[in-house]
Amino acid sequence: MLSNFSELWKVSGVLYKEIVLQSVLSRNPLATTNRKIEDIVKTVNLNMWFNKILLCIMLCIMAIAPIMNRSAINITIFLAMIVFLFIFLGIQTVTSFVASNFNYLRILPLGRDEISLVNLMTFFRLFDLPLVMLIIFFPLAIFVTTFSPLHAILAFIAVVVSEVFSLAILICLARLFHSKIAHSTSGSRWRGLLKFLYIMTWSLPAFGFYFIARFAVDISEISSRYSGVISSHYGVLSFIFPFCFGFLIRGSVSLQLLGSCAVYILLAVFALKWLLSAINEISSGTVRVARDNSIRSQNQTTSSSSWYAQKRSEVDI
Amino acid sequence: MVAVSVEGLTVRYEKTIAVNGISFKVNEGEIYGLLGPNGAGKTSTIKAIAGLIPYEGSIRIFGKQPQEAKNLIGYVPEEIMLFESLTPLEFFEFIASIRKLDADDVNKKLENLVSAFAIRDYLNTPIAALSMGTKKKVAVIAALLHNPKLLILDEPLNGLDAKTSRILKEIMAIHVKEGGAIIFSTHIMEIAEKLCNRIAVINEGRILAEGSINELKEMVLSDGDLEDVFLKITGQEEEVREILNALKL
Numbered sequence: 001m002l003s004n005f006s007e008l009w010k011v012s013g014v015l016y017k018e019i020v021l022q023s024v025l026s027r028n029p030l031a032t033t034n035r036k037i038e039d040i041v042k043t044v045n046l047n048m049w050f051n052k053i054l055l056c057i058m059l060c061i062m063a064i065a066p067i068m069n070r071s072a073i074n075i076t077i078f079l080a081m082i083v084f085l086f087i088f089l090g091i092q093t094v095t096s097f098v099a100s101n102f103n104y105l106r107i108l109p110l111g112r113d114e115i116s117l118v119n120l121m122t123f124f125r126l127f128d129l130p131l132v133m134l135i136i137f138f139p140l141a142i143f144v145t146t147f148s149p150l151h152a153i154l155a156f157i158a159v160v161v162s163e164v165f166s167l168a169i170l171i172c173l174a175r176l177f178h179s180k181i182a183h184s185t186s187g188s189r190w191r192g193l194l195k196f197l198y199i200m201t202w203s204l205p206a207f208g209f210y211f212i213a214r215f216a217v218d219i220s221e222i223s224s225r226y227s228g229v230i231s232s233h234y235g236v237l238s239f240i241f242p243f244c245f246g247f248l249i250r251g252s253v254s255l256q257l258l259g260s261c262a263v264y265i266l267l268a269v270f271a272l273k274w275l276l277s278a279i280n281e282i283s284s285g286t287v288r289v290a291r292d293n294s295i296r297s298q299n300q301t302t303s304s305s306s307w308y309a310q311k312r313s314e315v316d317i
Numbered sequence: 318m319v320a321v322s323v324e325g326l327t328v329r330y331e332k333t334i335a336v337n338g339i340s341f342k343v344n345e346g347e348i349y350g351l352l353g354p355n356g357a358g359k360t361s362t363i364k365a366i367a368g369l370i371p372y373e374g375s376i377r378i379f380g381k382q383p384q385e386a387k388n389l390i391g392y393v394p395e396e397i398m399l400f401e402s403l404t405p406l407e408f409f410e411f412i413a414s415i416r417k418l419d420a421d422d423v424n425k426k427l428e429n430l431v432s433a434f435a436i437r438d439y440l441n442t443p444i445a446a447l448s449m450g451t452k453k454k455v456a457v458i459a460a461l462l463h464n465p466k467l468l469i470l471d472e473p474l475n476g477l478d479a480k481t482s483r484i485l486k487e488i489m490a491i492h493v494k495e496g497g498a499i500i501f502s503t504h505i506m507e508i509a510e511k512l513c514n515r516i517a518v519i520n521e522g523r524i525l526a527e528g529s530i531n532e533l534k535e536m537v538l539s540d541g542d543l544e545d546v547f548l549k550i551t552g553q554e555e556e557v558r559e560i561l562n563a564l565k566l
Contacts (some may be wrong), residue, residue: 007414014400014411021402021445041402041443104398106369108415109387 008114012121015100019122020048023096048093052129055089059134066249067141076246079162082134083242086127086166087173093126094174098282105283119283120276127167134159142249151249157261158245161268165241168271171278320345320467320498321366325374328361328522335361337522338374343500343515345466346493350513351502352547358522359502360395363471366500367392378467388416391465395472395502397452401445405436405455408444409462416463423462430458433484449476457485468492468499474508486512510543518550526550 021044062081066074105115124131138159143152234252237243244260321343328336336358343349351359365372367390368383378386400408413423431437434454439447444455453476460468468489474482489499489512503509509516510530517527526536530543537549548554 011411011415014403017402018400025445037446038443041445044402103369103394104400107367107387107390107392108412110415111384 004114008118009121011105011110012118012125015105015118015122016125017045019096019100019126020044020093022100023093026092026096049129051089052127055085055130056133058085059130060137063138063141067138067145070142070146070250072243072246072250072252074246075158075249076243078138079158079242079245082159082162083166083169086130086163087170090127090166090170091173091177094123094170095177097123097126098171098174098178100282116280116283119279123279131163134163151251154245154249157265158242158249161245161264162242164268164272164275168275171275175278318345319343319377320347320379321349321500322377323362323366323374324376326362326365326376327373328358328365328370329373335522336365336372339517339519339522339524340374341517341524341527343467343498345496345498347514348489348493348499348501348512350509350516351500351519352504352506352509352513352516352543353502353519354504354551354553357519359504359519360471361522362519363392363469363500363502364394367469386467388463389466390469391460391463391467392469393453393456393460393471393473395475397449397456399444399452399455399459402443404441404443405447405458406440408455409459412459412462418463426462426464427458430461433488434458434481450478450481453477454481461488466497468497468501470499470501472503473501474503474505506543506547516543518547520551 021041024040024044024047059082062078062085066078105118110118135156139152139156142155143149146152234247235256238247238252238254238257239260241260241264244257244264247257248261319342323342324340325338326336326340327334327338339358339362341349351362353359361370364370366376366378366383368387376383379389381389383390400411403411409423409427413420431440434457436451436454436458439451444452447455453473457473460470470489473485477485489501493499493514501509501513513530515527515529516533518525518533526533528536530546533543533546533550534541537546545554548557
């Protein structure tokens with residue numbers, strides 16, 4: 001089984017590289033005309049590691065405030081940033097993952113369970129370093145600063161719940177973009193608006209890096225300024241994720257806080273189950289692509305200005 | 318001996334029925350052609366036999382279900398699916414490692430096929446950078462690497478140059494001479510006429526006629542070529558005549 005596991009891990013490495021390449025090519029279709037595609041393929045792994053390390057550094061920077069000053073608002077912001085960063089920095093590659101064609105694996109003598117496992121490993125590879133780093137680093141840092149195993153365990157649970165939520169939202173968004181928008185060819189205004197939002201979401205990672213780098217200090221200032229406000233709304237906010245975990249790690253204990261944290265842990269368990277089944281669906285090729293009645297509209301030609309036609313085709317993904 | 322047995326095969330895509338209860342058998346040493354217009358159900362039939370899509374009915378490949386017979390099948394899809402981040406050499410190594418093939422056997426086979434399809438210069442180029450024709454050659458070599466008893470080829474000659482087409486046809490002939498079987502789909506009549514021992518004419522998910530070229534000609538009382546026979550069987554002869562008349566502006 002172990003040798004089989006290591007073989008499947010190697011297979012997932014090939015798929016991972018393929019997904020990253022497809023993600024790079026779909027992000028910038030003109031890349032192939034500007035650079036030799038051989039160079040893109042060679043640097044694809046390096047770029048992905050660079051992105052992962054960058055994400056880790058950003059998360060570490062964001063973790064400084066909650067570790068040094070264990071206030072509820074700092075911890076809350078940190079947990080929210082985990083969700084935010086994973087979603088916005090992962091949306092491009094995860095959309096490529098959802099769109100990936102695993103048909104070739106199904107030709108090969110691999111069982112369904114093996115293909116599912118390969119798929120899961122591939123998905124894990126997309127975020128391996130930041131996921132593991134966060135799970136180890138944050139609870140350990142909390143333990144070192146508080147010498148409290150209980151707080152470290154709570155920090156561990158909070159980070160795991162945040163990671164599960166962010167990955168589930170990521171897959172959900174990627175499936176939506178893939179099935180309803182990216183592969184749709186119909187030209188309704190509503191679809192056009194969705195496509196525009198899709199482009200905006202895809203381009204957000206670039207802003208995300210800028211946002212974090214530029215406003216990291218401001219976020220910390222805002223958090224200290226609003227610390228009192230947060231405490232005064234404890235009753236309401238203790239029901240809301242990630243505030244509830246912020247209060248809990250801070251050291252507040254109440255029945256409603258414990259209850260709401262338990263509910264979010266339960267939700268995370270359901271989200272994890274859904275995530276695994278969604279990944280399994282992708283590996284079995286049952287993810288639905290857009291179904292629309294676009295064939296008729298494709299065959300209709302309308303005269304419009306060349307400028308308008310060009311802009312429409314640019315917006316069309 | 319029967320290589321492939323298909324009984325009551327139905328393939329559905331949500332509400333659309335792509336293949337509607339078809340049955341046929343392919344014997345060892347036989348090239349069996351699936352002939353039909355675009356959207357007739359050829360690719361769905363082939364994908365079901367290759368174990369790629371869910372189906373209703375029964376498929377047996379040398380007595381086994383498609384999922385259990387993957388080592389017996391070499392499949393070349395119409396839409397080439399390869400790992401574009403790999404070079405052809407890395408891709409062949411990847412396939413060989415998953416199929417657990419003997420390295421010496423693979424190297425010998427690869428040496429012959431690489432020479433035959435003239436892709437030596439591209440062995441270390443990422444597949445993403447190759448032309449469609451070269452990608453197809455890589456897909457064909459990958460399908461032949463494990464000496465499969467059944468070759469499933471979906472429009473295999475599309476995108477290949479004349480020399481490579483000829484080589485592939487020869488490989489197909491050798492394969493059946495050695496006792497293998499081939500299921501082969503095409504919409505080009507001349508290719509089907511030259512290559513296939515038996516042909517199934519498919520349209521709208523059903524087999525309209527099946528047999529050797531001569532049997533099909535007898536069936537529709539035609540002494541023309543396969544194109545005439547096909548148009549008669551599918552009832553498109555009159556339609557074609559009307560279109561041609563309309564085009565005479």
